[in-house]
Amino acid sequence: MVSSLDGAVAAGGAGSQGLSTPADRELFRSLRRAAGxxxxxxxxxxxxxxxxxxPRRPTADEPVxxxxxxxxxxxxxxxxxxxxxxxxxxxxxxxxxxxxxxxxxxxxxxxxxxxxxxxxxxxxxxxxxxxxxxxxxxAVLCEGGPTLLGALVAADAVDELRLTLVPVLLGGPAGRIAAGPVAAAPPRGMRLAGHTAAGDGTLLLHYVRPGGAADARTVHPPNE
Structure with missing residues (x-):
């Protein structure tokens, strides 16, 4: 998912594509390559x-x-x-x-x-x-929209979240990455598993659900 700093998920009438940056697009492609x-x-x-x-391009590890x-x-x-x-x-x-x-x-x-x-x-x-x-x-990669993601959050079915924060402020009526009539109760806690800052100020955040399958695949900080 991609968002402005103030929580907007769309810009310029182009949906999330209006917010995406080169770093976000590269992450988007890599997540798709790994998805089932x-x-x-x-x-x-x-x-x-x-x-x-x-289709994926051939590599030395995967020639076909x-x-x-x-x-x-x-x-x-x-x-x-x-x-x-x-x-x-x-x-x-x-x-x-x-x-x-x-x-x-x-x-x-x-x-x-x-x-x-x-x-x-x-x-x-x-x-x-x-x-x-x-x-x-x-290996299900959910790309939205907000109503579908909101339903998955409410059902406690989100094991990890890749959130790109783009360094812009938009204001206005743009929605959130997850929305819907039913809120998660209690709120779903997530653990920050990694982050990368791109040269243009884009921040790529990787969160996992504690104790979930994705959490087991990531390295915990020494103080955890």
Missing amino acids: VVLVGAGTARDEDYRGVR PGPPPPVAVVTGSAALDPAAALFTDTVTAPIVLTTAAAPPDRREALRAAGAEVAVLPDLAPGTLLGTLARRGLH
């Missing part, structure tokens, strides 16, 4: 004109890279354009996570466009993550 699946809400996918994850992870889109209405880049500019077929309440013709149109359409009983965080896990997709 990219999870995103339909509003964010539409607003930011999502497309498939780009595996396929990029799929993008899994959460949508109650299945109101996605089958001609959008999400379906036409991708190597790995996207996954559409929806319910039986979505019009059947929309679901069929997305299947015809090459998507895997999963019809779920609901779109609660546990249902979404369980559906992905049954497909072997355990």
